[in-house]
Amino acid sequence: MEELILELKKEIIEVLNLDGMTPEEIDENAALFGDGLGLDSIDALELIVLMEKNYGIKLANAAEGRDIFRSVATMAKYVSEHRTK
Amino acid sequence: MDVYILSSCRITNDRLIADGKEVLTRNCEKGPAWLNTIYRALGIQYPKFFKMDNLAKVGFLAAEVVMHDTEIARDRENYAVVCLNSASSIDDDRAYQQTIASKELFFPSPAVFVYTLANIVTGEIAIRHNIFGESSFYVYENFSALRLYDSIKDVFNNPDMSAVIGGWVNYDEDCDVLMLRACRLSDPEKMLLSENNINNLYK
Numbered sequence: 556m557e558e559l560i561l562e563l564k565k566e567i568i569e570v571l572n573l574d575g576m577t578p579e580e581i582d583e584n585a586a587l588f589g590d591g592l593g594l595d596s597i598d599a600l601e602l603i604v605l606m607e608k609n610y611g612i613k614l615a616n617a618a619e620g621r622d623i624f625r626s627v628a629t630m631a632k633y634v635s636e637h638r639t640k
Numbered sequence: 641m642d643v644y645i646l647s648s649c650r651i652t653n654d655r656l657i658a659d660g661k662e663v664l665t666r667n668c669e670k671g672p673a674w675l676n677t678i679y680r681a682l683g684i685q686y687p688k689f690f691k692m693d694n695l696a697k698v699g700f701l702a703a704e705v706v707m708h709d710t711e712i713a714r715d716r717e718n719y720a721v722v723c724l725n726s727a728s729s730i731d732d733d734r735a736y737q738q739t740i741a742s743k744e745l746f747f748p749s750p751a752v753f754v755y756t757l758a759n760i761v762t763g764e765i766a767i768r769h770n771i772f773g774e775s776s777f778y779v780y781e782n783f784s785a786l787r788l789y790d791s792i793k794d795v796f797n798n799p800d801m802s803a804v805i806g807g808w809v810n811y812d813e814d815c816d817v818l819m820l821r822a823c824r825l826s827d828p829e830k831m832l833l834s835e836n837n838i839n840n841l842y843k
Contacts (some may be wrong), residue, residue, distance in 0.1 A: 572690040
């Protein structure tokens, strides 16, 4: 799981253009939206694309996303349980 | 009615010129790396910059230069943003097209898609500087000082408008920008907004 969390952090930094940020600076348990990384709705859409492109996970239910994208840790848990690639 | 240029910014592939003085010369790759270099050299703290496409970035940077030390809080409804170019949003359009180019790798990027309109740059400038006045974006075949002059001057036909951030903001692999801050005032020490003066600043 540690490896997957690090991988996700790197991917998030890349696809969301979080310039100058390192994986170490992202707390895997901190909120991705709101007070944490301060991501916005377009970022949320990019994370959905990331899940499908890199892990073969299609998120059809928007309400589901709220729990999955709570933090990097919750994303990693969902990816490890549902990935197809 | 005379309109005067309060400040100007020229950005090319190699140089950043503010009010006629060269303030930065490129010593990195051209393109995105150059834009990031300018951002850092100007000491800006605005993380959203890194999410913008190249056109919005270069317009944003030029607006930062012409708005330097300018407080418009009381005047924000009377400020307008007017931009012109020839390449529209082609640079970002190409980037978006790459995300949908093949059936196997069909992953349309929302973050790239939102910049596939040239006038997004006027919105980014207005948000950054709290400008509530009108904004417009025109696409023409090529640069024309006369057209830029007319576009800025037209804004002042509305008696409520007191100032304009406006200019030529073009990005298509090459970076070609002339941004002006113009105001309706009578100040012989400032440069008159004229076709000739715009041409001189664009050189």
